Amino acid sequence: MGLLDGKKGIIFGALDEKSIAWKVAEKCVEQGAKITLTNAPVALRFGGIQKLGEKINAPIIPADATSLEDLEKLLDESISHLGGPLDFMLHSIGMSVNVRKKKAYTELKYDWMQKTFDVSAISFHKLMQVAYNKDAMAEWGSILALSYIAAQRTFPDYSEMAESKALLESFARSFGYHYAQKKNVRVNTISQSPTVTTAGSGVKGFDEFFNYAEKMSPLGNASADACADYCVAMFSDLTKMVTMQNLYHDGGFSAMGMSPAILDM
Numbered sequence: 597m598g599l600l601d602g603k604k605g606i607i608f609g610a611l612d613e614k615s616i617a618w619k620v621a622e623k624c625v626e627q628g629a630k631i632t633l634t635n636a637p638v639a640l641r642f643g644g645i646q647k648l649g650e651k652i653n654a655p656i657i658p659a660d661a662t663s664l665e666d667l668e669k670l671l672d673e674s675i676s677h678l679g680g681p682l683d684f685m686l687h688s689i690g691m692s693v694n695v696r697k698k699k700a701y702t703e704l705k706y707d708w709m710q711k712t713f714d715v716s717a718i719s720f721h722k723l724m725q726v727a728y729n730k731d732a733m734a735e736w737g738s739i740l741a742l743s744y745i746a747a748q749r750t751f752p753d754y755s756e757m758a759e760s761k762a763l764l765e766s767f768a769r770s771f772g773y774h775y776a777q778k779k780n781v782r783v784n785t786i787s788q789s790p791t792v793t794t795a796g797s798g799v800k801g802f803d804e805f806f807n808y809a810e811k812m813s814p815l816g817n818a819s820a821d822a823c824a825d826y827c828v829a830m831f832s833d834l835t836k837m838v839t840m841q842n843l844y845h846d847g848g849f850s851a852m853g854m855s856p857a858i859l860d861m
């Protein structure tokens with residue numbers, strides 16, 4: 597359809613073929629965009645992203661999203677490679693140290709919690725602040741981050757990632773104001789269904805929960821592919837007036853009260 601013809605962007609967070617960012621990168625290029633890929637230097641060692649880079653002809657620029665210096669370098673190199681300011685960016689980054697170390701919610705270590713917030717949420721503010729001060733985005737650009745409904749409702753095993761997502765969504769609203777005023781740039785979060793990926797499967801009881809959400813959602817869980825379609829729509833010129841929103845992409849899960857399919861289980 598060429599929805600992104602001539603557009604330039606950066607995709608964060610493609611780790612392997614299951615990553616939501618991987619599908620978004622593929623679909624953006626399919627729709628005519630030119631992109632750069634980035635991930636934390638440690639993630640590049642796994643090699644998956646190189647495969648993607650070759651497939652879609654996108655350079656890979658390492659950046660730890662918590663490092664202002666790395667973000668500066670990433671934006672400079674992307675603009676120089678792509679030949680102009682950016683039309684879109686996807687923040688697809690999440691990691692909880694306490695979840696990884698299997699700490700109970702009532703026993704969290706606070707230095708780990710700070711690391712979690714820095715990687716999963718504050719990095720989004722850092723990215724936007726660096727872009728804002730460099731004037732790296734084109735007029736009517738679109739910035740997205742991926743979130744989860746645990747920001748609004750309690751999902752006990754999601755632990756401190758719930759607060760990370762609440763912070764992430766709040767940054768989208770607050771920065772969305774400033775970026776709209778400066779450059780008509782829109783900033784939104786997409787609240788995605790549980791999805792089988794490395795980050796997703798790291799949450800305790802993920803498989804059972806995935807099946808529960810599948811039954812609770814009238815359309816079933818939204819896949820990573822469907823999420824990528826939604827991201828493309830949000831990067832396209834068809835959604836120019838949508839900003840400062842948390843957009844549910846969850847097959848209807850967030851609006852359900854009771855599901856007969858669950859009672860039948």
Ligand SMILES: NC(=O)c1ccc[n+]([C@@H]2O[C@H](COP(=O)([O-])OP(=O)(O)OC[C@H]3O[C@@H](n4cnc5c(N)ncnc54)[C@H](O)[C@@H]3O)[C@@H](O)[C@H]2O)c1
Nearest residue numbers: 609611615616636639661689690742790791793794795796
């Ligand atoms: N999988 C799900 O069920 C689900 C549901 C809703 C939202 N999300 C969100 O979608 C996003 C993408 O996750 P995913 O499910 O595709 O898993 P994923 O594991 O494929 O992606 C997470 C990415 O974050 C990157 N990352 C971690 N620390 C980083 C750092 N310091 N700097 C730069 N990158 C770093 C990882 O290398 C990885 O590529 C996350 O924000 C996640 O919370 C996932």
